[in-house]
Structure formats: C-alpha cells, structure tokens
Amino acid sequence: MSPRKSAVETRRTRQRILDRGVAIASVDGLEGLTIGRLAAEMEMSKAGILGHFGTKETLQLAVIDTAAELFTREVPARVRATGRGLPYLRAACEAWVSYLERGVFPGGCFFTSVAAEFDGRGGPIRDAVAALQTQWQRNLTLHIRHAVVSGDLSADTDVEQLIYELTGVILSLNHFLQLNHDATAPARARRALQRLLPAPSAELSTARSIRPQFSNGGY
Amino acid sequence: MSPRKSAVETRRTRQRILDRGVAIASVDGLEGLTIGRLAAEMEMSKAGILGHFGTKETLQLAVIDTAAELFTREVPARVRATGRGLPYLRAACEAWVSYLERGVFPGGCFFTSVAAEFDGRGGPIRDAVAALQTQWQRNLTLHIRHAVVSGDLSADTDVEQLIYELTGVILSLNHFLQLNHDATAPARARRALQRLLPAPSAELSTARSIRPQFSNGGY
DNA sequence: CCTACCGATCGGTAGG
DNA sequence: CCTACCGATCGGTAGG
Numbered sequence: 001m002s003p004r005k006s007a008v009e010t011r012r013t014r015q016r017i018l019d020r021g022v023a024i025a026s027v028d029g030l031e032g033l034t035i036g037r038l039a040a041e042m043e044m045s046k047a048g049i050l051g052h053f054g055t056k057e058t059l060q061l062a063v064i065d066t067a068a069e070l071f072t073r074e075v076p077a078r079v080r081a082t083g084r085g086l087p088y089l090r091a092a093c094e095a096w097v098s099y100l101e102r103g104v105f106p107g108g109c110f111f112t113s114v115a116a117e118f119d120g121r122g123g124p125i126r127d128a129v130a131a132l133q134t135q136w137q138r139n140l141t142l143h144i145r146h147a148v149v150s151g152d153l154s155a156d157t158d159v160e161q162l163i164y165e166l167t168g169v170i171l172s173l174n175h176f177l178q179l180n181h182d183a184t185a186p187a188r189a190r191r192a193l194q195r196l197l198p199a200p201s202a203e204l205s206t207a208r209s210i211r212p213q214f215s216n217g218g219y
Numbered sequence: 220m221s222p223r224k225s226a227v228e229t230r231r232t233r234q235r236i237l238d239r240g241v242a243i244a245s246v247d248g249l250e251g252l253t254i255g256r257l258a259a260e261m262e263m264s265k266a267g268i269l270g271h272f273g274t275k276e277t278l279q280l281a282v283i284d285t286a287a288e289l290f291t292r293e294v295p296a297r298v299r300a301t302g303r304g305l306p307y308l309r310a311a312c313e314a315w316v317s318y319l320e321r322g323v324f325p326g327g328c329f330f331t332s333v334a335a336e337f338d339g340r341g342g343p344i345r346d347a348v349a350a351l352q353t354q355w356q357r358n359l360t361l362h363i364r365h366a367v368v369s370g371d372l373s374a375d376t377d378v379e380q381l382i383y384e385l386t387g388v389i390l391s392l393n394h395f396l397q398l399n400h401d402a403t404a405p406a407r408a409r410r411a412l413q414r415l416l417p418a419p420s421a422e423l424s425t426a427r428s429i430r431p432q433f434s435n436g437g438y
Numbered sequence: 439c440c441t442a443c444c445g446a447t448c449g450g451t452a453g454g
Numbered sequence: 455c456c457t458a459c460c461g462a463t464c465g466g467t468a469g470g
Binding site: 046 | 447448449450451
C-alpha cells in the first residue's frame with residue numbers, strides 16, 4: 001500500500017499554492033485570484049485547492065499573511081541590525097524603496113494594490129490589510145520618536161506628518177513604477193527621503209540652525 | 220401610435236448609466252462594474268444596458284471619460300480664473316485636496332483606484348488612464364516652469380521631482396482617507412503642499428535667502 | 439428598450 | 455488529492 005502524501009508534503013503544496021496566489025493577486029488583485037485560475041496554474045483540481053483552505057476568503061487571508069511574511073523578509077528583517085532612531089529609519093526606507101525597485105511582487109506593492117481594491121468595502125480582508133499597515137506605522141512611529149529624543153530629528157517634528165509624507169513618497173514610487181514604468185522614480189524617492197530624513201552628518205549643526213527658521217518646517 | 224424614446228431621452232438614459240457606473244467603479248473597481256449589477260441597479264435588462272455601449276470594454280472606457288469630465292469640473296475648471304504659475308499651482312492643488320476631502324467619488328479617487336487595478340496589465344483601459352494622468356501632469360509641468368521663470372519657484376527647481384512629490388502628497392491623502400478614514404489627512408496634505416509650493420508672501424525674500432542653503436533643497 | 443437564450447466561469451459540495 | 459456535480463453569475467447574442 002503506497003503511503004498517502006505525508007503531512008510535510010501537504011504543507012509544501014499549501015505553500016506553493018500561497019506563493020502562486022501572492023503572484024497572481026499582486027498583478028490582478030485578490031478578486032482576480034480565482035480558485036479556477038489557481039487550480040489551472042497549479043495543475044490541480046479546484047477541489048484540491050479548496051481542500052487546503054475551505055473557502056476563498058480563508059485563502060485570501062492566507063495569501064495576505066504570505067505577502068506580509070515576504071515584506072517582513074525584504075524590509076524590516078534586512079535592517080534589524082541597524083540601530084534605533086534615524087539610522088533605522090533611513091535604512092528601513094532605503095530597504096522599502098529597494099523592495100519596490102527590485103519588483104519583489106510582480107504587480108508592484110501587494111499591499112497598495114489590495115488596499116486600493118478593498119478600501120471602499122468592509123470585512124476581514126480590509127481589516128487584515130489595515131492592521132498590517134497600522135503595525136508598520138507603529139514601528140516607524142517608535143523610531144521617529146527615538147530620533148527626536150536623541151536629537152537626530154528636530155524637537156518640533158510632527159510624527160504623524162512625517163509618516164504621512166514618507167507614505168506619500170512610497171506610494172508615488174509604486175505609482176510611477178507601475179503605471180509609467182518610470183526608471184527614474186527610485187532616484188526621486190531617494191531624493192525625497194533624503195530631505196525628510198537628513199543624514200546625521202558633519203553639516204548637521206548647520207542644517208539644524210536653518211531648519212527652525214522654516215515657517216513650515218518641523219521635521 | 221405612441222412615439223418611441225426620443226434621441227434626447229436615450230442620451231439621458233445613457234448618461235444615467237454612466238453616472239451610476241462611475242459610482243460603482245470608484246468603490247468596487249472597473250471589474251466590479253458588471254453589466255448585471257448595473258442592470259439591476261438601473262432596473263433595466265442587461266441587453267438594455269449593453270445596447271448603449273456594445274461591449275463591456277466600451278462601457279468601461281465611457282465610464283472613464285465620464286469620471287474624467289467630473290474631475291475636470293471639480294479641479295481644473297474651478298481654478299481656471301487663477302493666473303499662471305505658482306498661484307495656479309497652489310489653487311489647483313487646493314482644489315485637488317478639496318475634491319478628495321469632499322468625497323466627490325464615493326470610493327475615493329477614481330483614477331487612483333483604476334490605476335492600481337490595471338497598472339499590471341496592458342490594453343486600452345490602462346492606456347486611457349495613463350493618458351489622462353500624463354495630460355494632467357503636463358498641465359502641472361507648464362505651470363511649474365512658468366513659476367520658475369517668473370521667480371516664484373527657485374531657479375534650480377527639479378520639475379519632475381516636484382511633480383513626483385505633489386503626486387505623493389495626493390496619493391497619501393487618498394490612502395489615509397480611504398483606508399483609515401483619517402479626518403486629519405486633508406490638513407496634513409495642505410501642510411505638505413504649503414512647503415512644496417510656498418506662498419508668494421511678504422516673507423518671500425527671507426524664504427528665498429534660506430532655501431538655496433539647503434543641501435537637498437531645489438524647490 | 440424587452441425576453442429568452444448561449445457557453446464559460448464563479449465559489450463551493452458530495453462522495454470517494 | 456480526484457471526478458462530478460450544484461446554483462449563480464459572467465459577457466454577450468438573437469429576435470423582436
């Protein structure tokens with residue numbers, strides 16, 4: 001009697017389904033990720049796919065988790081060795097730009113796509129995406145506060161304003177890369193980040209003396 | 220013999236279909252805009268809908284045109300009276316923020332949604348959205364150049380960099396409004412714009428004297 | 439503008 | 455993991 005698929009092999013199949021699902025969803029959205037299409041590309045039956053997840057929504061949530069693991073591997077995990085505060089922020093944002101520049105997801109930032117797709121609706125998928133975004137922003141917030149306390153960012157830094165503008169730089173990068181295939185966009189992103197997160201250099205004291213004079217400065 | 224629907228009434232029906240289509244697509248995307256759903260909401264048959272457009276793709280392109288007309292009415296048409304250069308840019312960006320703040324489209328910026336939905340694909344819909352975006356960017360480019368020539372923006376302004384950052388401010392606004400229902404986002408957008416497009420005020424000469432000292436300045 | 443269809447595909451289930 | 459099926463919905467057509 002030939003043994004059935006081992007548990008480890010079942011898990012491996014499940015992971016292959018999820019990896020393929022992330023690729024499909026990053027291009028065509030989580031609604032474009034149909035069970036039939038996934039089954040065809042995996043050369044499995046639809047029931048074979050669904051057996052791993054039960055429902056499409058469970059599959060979609062598992063795909064989101066898989067994409068989150070990939071983001072973690074590509075961005076925060078790469079800069080974990082960096083110190084806290086401004087050095088971390090600069091390294092993390094560089095990794096963030098690099099992750100979009102290298103096209104880690106074939107359809108651009110997975111979370112931007114899914115956020116745009118589900119932001120007008122309710123439900124667990126929207127909630128999952130919003131929670132991941134909140135988590136990442138909280139991480140940035142802690143390091144911005146640290147940078148303010150340690151004097152690397154101006155004392156009157158508006159934390160939420162800075163996060164708002166950092167987010168804009170990244171969203172714009174994704175936009176110009178995906179819609180215009182604009183190869184100059186990563187350089188523009190880096191230039192904007194350089195201004196938002198100035199390097200703690202020898203000229204720091206000079207920059208500090210200028211910044212507060214700015215009517216709309218603050219960071 | 221009762222007369223058939225007049226041509227003007229046919230056009231009115233067509234317009235009602237398109238208005239409804241824009242509302243649906245801004246929330247659920249152009250793929251979520253199905254003929255069956257449109258027919259149900261309009262209390263018409265599917266054939267009645269399709270008779271106006273022939274195919275779904277023609278309908279989708281007509282919906283994009285309708286959304287573009289709405290954007291034109293809400294943003295550039297409102298600031299046409301403003302002069303050229305910096306005053307125009309400031310007024311146009313304020314109208315742009317206001318258009319998102321007021322929720323002109325129920326699901327946020329129609330074009331951001333559709334761009335995110337189709338940016339990984341090819342075809343006429345993607346091309347139409349990209350063309351509209353190019354058109355609007357060209358308009359901004361002309362006014363930025365005018366502002367540089369007239370001295371309202373620094374001579375070493377990087378036009379594409381400024382457009383990149385303005386786009387980021389607006390994308391971030393849409394993101395925080397739609398995903399987080401963050402009511403403070405419009406104020407953050409205005410604050411960021413204030414810095415990117417400083418008011419030509421009495422303190423202008425002071426600001427000018429500071430800006431060039433900025434290592435990463437330029438605009 | 440309608441009814442009445444078409445083949446294809448959707449998510450999902452039964453039973454093995 | 456499979457085959458075989460379900461009702462619902464998709465875009466679209468024929469004919470009026």
